[in-house]
Amino acid sequence: MxxxxxxxxxxxxxxxxxxxxxxxxxxxxxxxxxxxxxxxxxxxxxxxxxxxxxxxxxxxxxxxxxxGHCHPKVLKAVHEQVDQSIHTCFHVFPYESYIALAEKLNEKTPGNFAKKTMFVNSGAEAVENAIKIARAATGRKAVLSFSRAYHGRTLMTMSLTSKVKPYKFGFGPFAPETYKIPYPYYYHAPEGVTPEEMDAQLLNQIEEMFLGEVTAEDVAAIIMEPVQGEGGFIVPSANFVKGIREICDKYGILLIADEIQTGYARTGKLFAMEHYGVAPDLMTTSKSIAAGLPLSSVTGRAELMDAPAAGQLGGTFAGSPVACAAGLAVLDIIEEENxxxxxxxxxxxxxxxxxxxxxxxxxxxxxxxxxxxxxxxxxxxxxxxxxxxxxxxxxxxxxxxxxxxxxxxxxxxxxxxxxxxxxxxxxxxxxxxxxxxxxxxxxxxxx
Ligand SMILES: Cc1ncc(COP(=O)(O)O)c(C=O)c1O
Missing domain, CATH: 3.90.1150.10 (Aspartate Aminotransferase, domain 1)
Known part of the structure; x- marks a missing residue:
């Protein structure tokens, strides 16, 4: 049409x-x-x-x-799947498309290490699960997110989000042990301050926060949008993202990249973290993952992903075969159509x-x-x-x-x-x- x-x-x-x-x-x-x-x-x-x-x-x-809306390949994959089965619940009868999509994401996400992937339904749900995994894997409680961040509308993701109206207003109290750290916004840098200087100042503020607010040994994860979405399409420098990676490595903190808005070719790479040459420990994706079907993922280092025991992760509709079929078609289309x-x-x-x-x-x-x-x-x-x-x-x-x-x-x-x-x-x-x-x-x- x-x-x-x-x-x-x-x-x-x-x-x-x-x-x-x-x-x-x-x-x-x-x-x-x-x-x-x-x-x-x-x-x-x-x-x-x-x-x-x-x-x-x-x-x-x-x-x-x-x-694109209703790509013929997505429609074909969805039609074929609904003719076979709509949903059996992965927790009862698993199916191949879930595994095949997990394999693809393990291969295509940044990071040259063994990975595993799990699926849920929405962006917020992926972030919730990434935090659960980070806490289970580190035994630590605190989570740092950025000023102007957006991670969703559930209790934990609202708590990690940094825009009060409309997202948080009247919905408190919020989840404890969440803290905000500054994200570079070069357009609003004080006059005369270069991006390099701003990066250094902000990274230093994070170090200071570990003295004044929450000790680094209690921090399970830093969650970061590689380009802030709802925050106003704010692009950090590779230097800043690398600085965050270094802080994480220094203190044994996990880096979670929230690629829900930036993923699936949006920024000119399959995932935006590739621009910075930084591999996160855990990555969340959703939105364009399945061309409009409800699906989201957490991909991460295999040993971290296996920290929660059997039965601790999932959900009734999580990773439905119809959505996974669409997800496989999406990755093919991105490649075939460059x-x-x-x-x-x-x-x-x-x-x-x-x-x-x-x-x-x-x-x-x-x-x-x-x-x-x-x-x-x-x-x-x-x-x-x-x-x-x-x-x-x-x-x-x-x-x-x-x-x-x-x-x-x-x-x-x-x-x-x-x-x-x-x-x-x-x-x-x-x-x-x-x-x-x-x-x-x-x-x-x-x-
Ligand atoms: C970066 C980011 N994280 C999380 C979410 C939440 O996704 P959902 O609305 O699917 O829960 C969004 C949605 O805009 C987002 O842009």
């Missing part, structure tokens, strides 16, 4: 409006959505709503559609266009990204870097009204972030960027 993006759109149309009215009555407001647009079908980088409007998708379901290379190309095109826009629109304070994980930080004043939160909300709304879905991010929700499916065509990419630029121009004019 190749559809044209309509030039005059009526969004939200009557069908979406009627569904929205029913939604507001039947569903609580908690499960938020960026748009009031109700989907009929989706293919590649295009989504068609119930009113027949087709939009370009630069959100990819928040990074779950790296291989999606790591395509992610680099998409990223380069987007960054080049964003830089052009930055010369025209004062609102654009910073342009950054890694591969096709790209963002613009919007500010009301380039000197003070004051967050342009309202402008970003307006741009997001203006884009979807005009046929492009985009997302915000950041502690101040003033970052426009883009996670287009990596199968987006050049034409769709250009068209999406045109819609985006027109929205920025309109909002800039009214600012």
């Amino acid at each position: 190749e559809k044209n993006v309509a030039t005059t759109l009526n969004i939200p149309g009557n069908g979406s409006q009627a569904l929205h009215e029913r939604r507001m009555k039947a569903v609580p407001q908690g499960p938020y959505h960026v748009t009031p647009i109700y989907v009929k079908e989706a293919r590649g980088a295009l989504v068609t709503d119930v009113d027949g409007n087709t939009l370009i998708d630069f959100a990819g379901g928040i990074g779950i559609q790296n291989v 999606l790591c290379l395509r992610a680099q190309e998409i990223g380069e095109k987007m960054i080049a266009r964003f830089k052009e826009m930055q010369n025209k629109y004062e609102l654009i304070g910073d342009v950054r990204g890694l591969g096709a994980m790209v963002a613009m930080e919007m500010v009301t004043d380039r000197k003070t870097k004051t967050p342009a939160t309202a402008a970003v909300a307006e741009i997001v709304k203006d884009t979807w009204k005009n046929g492009l879905v985009s997302l915000s991010a950041g502690l101040n929700s003033n970052v426009l972030r883009f996670l287009p499916p990596l199968v987006v065509t050049d034409e769709q990419l250009e068209k999406g960027l045109d819609i985006l630029e027109a929205s920025i121009a309109r909002v800039q004019q009214n600012a």
Whole structure:
């Protein structure tokens, strides 16, 4: 199905409006959505709503559609599996696809050592399990996560997350023995401070924290997003990531890479940690792992993964055969269609266009990204870097009204972030960027 993006759109149309009215009555407001647009079908980088409007998708379901909506190979794998069995529960009757996908992840994740992989259903659940494994393996309790981190909505993952509203507000008390450490945010470095100096200062602050807050011998793990996602697409230097690895090695702390948003070719490598030449001890993945089916993984050093005894890990639906079949198809597609290379190309095109826009629109304070994980930080004043939160909300709304879905991010929700499916065509990419630029121009004019 190749559809044209309509030039005059009526969004939200009557069908979406009627569904929205029913939604507001039947569903609580908690499960938020960026748009009031109700989907009929989706293919590649295009989504068609119930009113027949087709939009370009630069959100990819928040990074779950790296291989594109309904890739024919994923559909084939899923159809074949549902014809055989839907779910027998791995804890009762195991099946080959779980093992085959574990073998592939053991082979393809960074780290030249023996690994094992287990599967659960969601990103948060993978992080929960990584923490369980780290605690069981080290016999230690404390976990360090970063400022501006996002790890999920369960008790432990909320506790590790560093944005209060909306994610944590009113939901405390949080899990004990969780501590925050600073993540480098070079765009906001004090004037005159170089990235190298910032890295050194922050790594030193972590060492000081071991004296003032929690002793290193009590720390089981440091969990780190290789590029912060919800935090605003913040990219650390290889030097900083290596520094974290060194701290972990020095004190016997495990390094957990949360690759849930960065994984599966998004950043131009299969996993973002490859950019830094650092192998984590444990890695969590989800989102694009199975092209939209609920699946997540924890991969790690074999001896750590075996620390919990039989029966201590798992879940009823964890690693369902349908999701694993999709997961195997996803890895094949990434290889066959060279999606790591395509992610680099998409990223380069987007960054080049964003830089052009930055010369025209004062609102654009910073342009950054890694591969096709790209963002613009919007500010009301380039000197003070004051967050342009309202402008970003307006741009997001203006884009979807005009046929492009985009997302915000950041502690101040003033970052426009883009996670287009990596199968987006050049034409769709250009068209999406045109819609985006027109929205920025309109909002800039009214600012
Ligand atoms: C880095 C990271 N970790 C964990 C999660 C939580 O994943 P889920 O929403 O599937 O629980 C997310 C979701 O956005 C994420 O980006």
